[in-house]
Amino acid sequence: MKLKGKITKILANFYYVQDMENKTWQCFSRNRLLKEGKLLFVGDEVEIEISSPSQGVIVDLLNRKNKIIKPPIANIDQVLVVFSTCEPDFDFYNLDRYLSYVSYELPDEKIAVCINKIDLKKLDITENYKNSGFQIFYVSALTKEGLNDLSLELVNKTTVLTGPSGVGKSSLIKALAPDEDIKIGSLSAIKQGKHITRNVQLISIKYNNEQGFLVDTPGFTQFSFAALNPNKLLATFKELDRLSCSFNNCLHNGETGCVLEDLNKLKSIPESRFESYINMLEELKSEIAYGTKEESKIKSTGGRDEGKGKKRNIPKIDQETRSKSRKKEKQELLKLETETENYE
Ligand SMILES: Nc1nc2c(ncn2[C@@H]2O[C@H](COP(=O)(O)OP(=O)(O)OP(=O)(O)O)[C@@H](O)[C@H]2O)c(=O)[nH]1
Ligand SMILES: [Mg+2]
Ligand SMILES: [Zn+2]
Known part of the structure; x- marks a missing residue:
């Protein structure tokens, strides 16, 4: 059968x-x-x-319909980028990096932001993300505040949770699927840079008699934008990308005649998002100027966020649509087998 x-x-x-x-x-x-x-x-x-x-x-x-290879997951319907109000502290630039990275890799899927630990501190970032296309949820895995609204968005879909270590991704999954055996980190372990979540699996959740699947991932502490080029970066900032500029391919970065010379237009873009965009653009340009990833790592970290002083890797991600030869797939298999061991 x-x-x-x-x-x-x-x-x-x-x-x-x-x-x-x-x-x-x-x-x-x-x-x-x-x-x-x-x-x-x-x-x-x-x-x-x-x-x-x-x-x-x-x-x-x-x-x-799609797949990412690090961590290895297929058929993703949406991505929830989880950050916390504190412990670890909220950081706009770091969130924008995650959002751009995920938008670039999964351009056709829905991406939402989940701000956890609202029991510890209040935070409102709605204004910063107006016209960005990202829906924002405010929750507490501890008190369960906000989880009903979130659950409505999780049923009938496969959702990958990503975000820095310690923000509470596993705690959220545990709160939504109490019967599952999910490992939660202690902050002391996280401060020592240990990732609590290692294996990749779909966790089934039920809400209003409907099922959804969640995928926990270990916090990426290291990633860079070497796979992006400046024009692709712009496409991940929808509020900037949709500006109609007199130039074709304008990067809205101080070009003469750019639509953002109009101060009212510039003011319509939230400052934190514009700043993140310009900083990422500079990072990309310096990576291109340096030519090699190894060298660019040194310059591009620039002391901005959690990547400070650390090496950055690019998670290798690939759409099924980019067709590959069988030989290449086999080579990838061997590589993947070695890599996925780290998740178990
Ligand atoms: N006060 C409070 N603490 C929380 C909340 N959610 C998680 N925590 C705590 O935050 C710490 C980290 O939680 P985890 O769920 O392991 O974090 P994670 O994002 O899965 O971390 P990695 O697996 O390392 O990527 C634990 O000590 C949790 O108890 C919350 O809503 N409120
Ligand atoms: Mg975890
Ligand atoms: Zn422009």
Whole structure:
């Protein structure tokens, strides 16, 4: 008998597949799939052949709308960028970096901001993100304030949570799915730079009898914009990108004749967003000027945010639409196998 389902977890050689009736099957993958260069990711829709009352074999990988490879997740419907009001302190520039990075990698998916720990401190960033296209939720994983409104947006979707270490991503998931065994960090461990969340899995949540899937990820402490170029960066700032400028390809960075010479137009752009944009643009230009990533890391950190003094890596992310040769997929598989070990 054959069934369709979704991979919710990958552990060692086992794939855990949840079928339409919410039953989970422990599965192996057909060797043929790997030979064909089909990597299986958490979030993938697959076809399984039942081999025992609780086990099966994955015989086919079904259509995949997108994937990211670090961490490896497929079929993402939306991304929730989580920050906290404090512990760690809120930082506009750091949030804007996450938002641009995620918007660039998943341009067709919905991206929202979730500000956690409102029980500790109040924060209102609505004005800063007007016309940015990002919806903002204010919540407390501790008191559960704001979680109902958030849950409404999470059902019937697969949502990836990302954000710096310690902001409470795992705590939020735990609050939304109390029966799951989720590891929460102690702040002391986080201050020592330890990431609490390592493995990638889909966590099922229920709200109003509807199901949604959440994916926890470890906080990225290191990323850069080397994959972006200045024009692509602009597209991640919707409020700036939609300005109609007399120039084609204007970067709105002090060019003579730019629409932002009109002070009223300039004032309509929230200062924090404009500042983030200009700073990221400078970072990108310096990376391009330096040519190599290694060298640019030194200059581009510039003492601005949590990346201060640290090396920055670019999470390697890839859309399914960028087609690849089978040979390249196989090489990627080998690389990925080494990389994903770090998540387990
Ligand atoms: N006061 C308060 N503390 C919270 C809240 N949410 C999380 N915390 C605390 O913040 C700390 C970090 O929480 P985690 O959920 O482990 O953070 P994380 O974002 O998953 O961190 P990484 O897995 O390292 O990326 C823990 O000590 C939590 O108890 C909240 O809403 N209010
Ligand atoms: Mg965590
Ligand atoms: Zn312009």
